[in-house]
Amino acid sequence: MSLRLKRAILRSRKKSFHFLNLVTLSEERTLMMLAVVVGLASGISAFIFKHMIDGVYHFCCSAEPSSSLSSGHWFRVFLPAIGGLLGGLVIYFFAKEAKGHGVPEAIYALRRRGGRGRPRVVLVKSVASAFTIGTGGSAGTEGPIIQIGAAVGSSIGQLFNVSPAYLKTLAAAGAAGGMAAVFNAPIAAVIFAMEVLLREFTTQAFSMVVFSSVIASVTSHILLGDNTFLPSPAFGIQHPAELGLYFILGIIAAPLASIFSKTLFFAEGFTDRFKKIPDPIKAMIGGLIVGVIGLFLPQILGAGYFEVTDILSPGGGATTWGMLLLFSLVIGKIICTSITLGSGGSGGILMPSLFIGAMMGSLYGQFAHTIFPNIAPAGAYALVGMGLIFSVVANAPVTAIVMMFEITQDYRIILPLMFSVTITMIMARQMGEVGIYARVLLARGVKLDGGEAHDPVMTMTASEVMVKNIEIVSQNMTVERLAQIIDESHHTGFPVINGQGELVGMVTYVEIHKAYQDRVDLQKTLIEKIMRSDLPLSDPEDVLVDVVRRMQESETDRIAVVEPDNPKRLVGLITRADIMSAYRASP
Known part of the structure; x- marks a missing residue:
């Protein structure tokens, strides 16, 4: 190869390299x-x-x-x-x-x-x-x-x-x-x-x-379009002494927000107890209860955006709605939101929190006006109340302060809002309130504050513990043959599959013993007649604490791990022995 050709190839490579540097972003x-x-x-x-x-x-x-x-x-x-x-x-x-x-x-x-x-x-x-x-x-x-x-x-x-x-x-x-x-x-x-x-x-x-x-x-x-999420008139402090009223509002908001958080968490746990009721039916029942309550308090239905906007508008609900109605709406919204989400409905808690805070603040503002007529309108206390409830429920005080400013475009409310949120969060901490997000996640093994738990049951996933090489049996196998397999194996139970290789049940020595007590013909009876078909299931990414809870609720010593998209596709098996091994292997 000539020297001229080598130089041409080298120049071509440099240009290519430079081109790749341009198109390949950092x-x-x-x-x-x-x-x-x-x-x-x-x-x-x-x-x-x-x-x-x-x-x-x-x-x-x-x-x-x-x-x-x-x-x-x-x-x-x-x-x-x-x-x-x-x-x-x-x-x-x-x-x-x-x-x-x-x-x-x-x-x-x-x-x-x-x-x-x-x-x-x-x-x-x-x-x-x-x-x-x-x-x-x-x-x-x-x-x-x-x-x-x-x-x-x-x-x-x-x-x-x-x-x-x-x-x-x-x-x-x-x-x-x-x-x-x-x-x-x-x-x-x-x-x-x-x-x-x-x-x-x-x-x-x-x-x-x-x-x-x-x-x-x-x-x-x-x-x-460029629209303010919650348009409101300019509210502010009419007199420095009003900070005392906002101080009291902050104290009132903390226990109310805690009640909302705890009620919602209780509703979720309560509906989870009814394992035999399909989730869609639970959500339907919850919706029916909410509909009945809405027949008497229609304002609590939906997200509550229009009702909150009315509360904040001049001459709106903050001054025209009666105290009894405002109190009923606070209680009704807490109950209906807890039922909607607790029964399996899909939605968030931010707007309900704002709704509850707005009604609470309006109620407080109306009462304060009966004693101090020259203070800021009730809508000002409604606006601050919205931020207070959300700050505790979500355990996000900084977000609450900034969000209330952004969605209302009212800077004058920031000073009383910051003051009240600080009081509310101090009160909430004294009460041990951590917010609904932390409650839900802690139940699933995720600890938001202070790092995560070192208990392996709280931190490991099913995929880290499950056994992948699984011994399985066919649903068409006789009970007698299954008893022989259990005698020859160190396992006391097996997943059951059908002719297409799909998971259809679980069978253990418990079912064999029951069949023996019932005096069934072990030579002719097939496994499909005695197996447990309502077996608990787990996804590979489920945290182990959820797996243990399902095993306890189902009164079984093993759980099948299946693909998230196909619950009949078996990918692993977890037994109590596997969980104990995880404990022993943990540092």
Whole structure:
């Protein structure tokens, strides 16, 4: 090869290398571009989600004889039940992780699954929440859109095969983008993602969350218009002595928020006890109860946006609604939101928290006006009350303060709000209140404050403990042959499969012993006649504490681990012996 040809090849390689440097972005630039894409996708998802809820709502309005979902007509009784059933069916058959508030599920995915989520959650959560909220279920939109946004960010991150650490950040960025788009509050969305979801601060994570939040907010402005989420007149402090009234309001808000948090958590645990009732039926029953209550208090139906707007408007509900009605709405909203979400409905707690806070503040403001006529209007106390309840329920005081400013565009309320939130959070800490998100997650083995538990049952997942090489038996095998296998094996039970290799049940020495006591013909009786078909199941990513709880509730010593998308596809088996081995192997 000539010297001239070698030099030409070398120059060509240098040019190619330079070209690749131009088109191959650095890791940081790539992540920022992905954050922009996540923000754009979250903004569009929020737009579609909002219109889905509006579509269901307007369809119900056109179907109802009185043409008004807040009319208190008898037709209202059945709509939340129908919405709960439809939403429950969608969740049950397509993505069970879409059940619940949305925020705890998003945090769980960040903590336990490295930010990984199935793309189908975006659609399933949107549809289920639209059915729940659009038909009058007492829930908000922020929880679903946060989970939807997190699923969008996770899906995009998985598509580009980013590292686990960055995948979590993209999921949080998507959640922030969704919240920013719905509430027109990009700053509060960023703070919420850092304060509640990630609970850590790094420059890169902050930058990605900001990028996503800003792009989502701009996208929302283009698609939905530049509107304040909760327009309100300017409120402020008429006299410095009014801080004393806000001090008392802060003290009152803490126990009320704690009652809401505990009631909601109790409702979720209570409905979980009824294992034999399918989840969609639970959601339908819950919707029916809410519909009955809504017949007498129609204001508690739905998210409560219009009622809160009326409370904040000049001459609105803060001054015209009676104290008895305001008190009834506080209690009714706590009960109906707890029933809606506790029974399996899909929705968030932010808007119900704002509703409860607005009614509480209005009630307090009206009472204060009877003693001090020259103080700020009752609407000012309603506005502060909204931030107080949410700060305790979500355990996010900074988010609450910033969000109330952004969604109202009223800076004058910041001073009394900051003062009252501080008092409320001190009171809540003294009461041991940790917020609903922390309660739900702690029950699933995720500890938000003070690090995570070192108990392996609280931290390990089913995939880390399960046995993959499983001995199985056919449903067409005789009981006599099964008894022989158990005698020859060190196992005392086996998963049962059909001719297609699908999991159909579980059989142990307990069923054999019962068959022997019942004097059945062991030579002719097949396993399918004695096996347990209502066996408990687990996903590979389920935390081990949930696995143990299911085993205890089902009174069994083993649980089958199946694919999330196919509960008949067996991937592993966990026994009590496997769990004890995990204990012994833990440091």
